[in-house]
Amino acid sequence: MTVINNIYSGTSENIKKAADTICNGGLVAFPTDTVYGLGANVYDAKAVANIFAAKGRPSFDPLISHIAEIDFLKEYACTDSRAIDLAKHFWPGPLTLVLKRKDNNPSLDLVCSGLPNIAVRMPNHPLALELIKKSGVPIAAPSANKFKCISPTTAQHVADSLGDAVDMILDGGACTIGVETTIIDLTTTQIVMLRAGGLSKEELEEYTGEKIMISHGDPNQPSAPGQLLKHYAPKMPMRINVAEEDVKENEFFIGFGNVKNANLNLSSDADLNEAAANLFAYMREAETHSEFCGIAMSPIPMRGLGLAINDRIKRAAYKD
Ligand code: TXA
Numbered sequence: 001m002t003v004i005n006n007i008y009s010g011t012s013e014n015i016k017k018a019a020d021t022i023c024n025g026g027l028v029a030f031p032t033d034t035v036y037g038l039g040a041n042v043y044d045a046k047a048v049a050n051i052f053a054a055k056g057r058p059s060f061d062p063l064i065s066h067i068a069e070i071d072f073l074k075e076y077a078c079t080d081s082r083a084i085d086l087a088k089h090f091w092p093g094p095l096t097l098v099l100k101r102k103d104n105n106p107s108l109d110l111v112c113s114g115l116p117n118i119a120v121r122m123p124n125h126p127l128a129l130e131l132i133k134k135s136g137v138p139i140a141a142p143s144a145n146k147f148k149c150i151s152p153t154t155a156q157h158v159a160d161s162l163g164d165a166v167d168m169i170l171d172g173g174a175c176t177i178g179v180e181t182t183i184i185d186l187t188t189t190q191i192v193m194l195r196a197g198g199l200s201k202e203e204l205e206e207y208t209g210e211k212i213m214i215s216h217g218d219p220n221q222p223s224a225p226g227q228l229l230k231h232y233a234p235k236m237p238m239r240i241n242v243a244e245e246d247v248k249e250n251e252f253f254i255g256f257g258n259v260k261n262a263n264l265n266l267s268s269d270a271d272l273n274e275a276a277a278n279l280f281a282y283m284r285e286a287e288t289h290s291e292f293c294g295i296a297m298s299p300i301p302m303r304g305l306g307l308a309i310n311d312r313i314k315r316a317a318y319k320d
């Protein structure tokens, strides 16, 4: 039997160590009221990219940011009285709010999957709240399991699924809710439930006094961003899988690995995690260069985070 040494009890000292790990770009699995999350500093794109690598997630689905104080919301999300009321009433608790991003901070692009919206929640778990407070930043976290596996509700589940792909696993016992949060979209006039979860529709309807629409995961709806054919659309046409010798003179060349004349190189060391962390920022940078008529991108290998990168750039290059 493999002995997993990265499970830590929730002492104050261990929480401090975990907070330092987050601040230094590491990954920490932590308990919430719903399921265990696999956390990283929301503003550290490379650490966020490592979450996708650790999970083996083939696409960059947007992640939920975890905060410990409602005041933190206004740092990066547009809030109105409806959002603040819901947050005050249901937080901390199993409700995630999708709100418009306030700023255009590129470091949040990977967390938001290039969308203009951000999903935020405040977990009802003392250990999670202390970790977020001590880290001093919001923590981006999907459920702490391998892609396609069941969400973990104990520290041991996390260890069984992710092993040493995570730097620390904080043990807070079994999660009380055990299913993920209910996600609602507050960017529209009528509230839309994007995912049923730990907070019932009835409770939400009772509090808001309005009928909550349920999204049925139509691939043309932004509620399922990872499934849209055209997803992150740069302002200029983009070609992918372009060998260096085939780049046209009027194209901005985003290279990968050992290429000579790239305008930007996602990773000259051919490190796919580094490439994933740079991807959105470089696409943004490319489209600001109006002296070019298009973007050409090097082939990206289909291994590790390369699957996720290819998934994203395929959608970015999609012509409708
Ligand atoms: O209970 C939970 O919510 C757990 C704990 C760890 O907080 N987290 C969780 O994360 O379930 P994850 O990544 O497994 O699911 C997040 C869901 C995805 O379906 C994603 O598409 C959606 O949230 N989501 C995140 N940001 C979004 C956004 N800006 N707009 C629409 N949907 C978003």
Ligand code: MG
Pocket (backbone or CB within 6 Å): 142, 143, 151
């Ligand atoms: Mg999940």
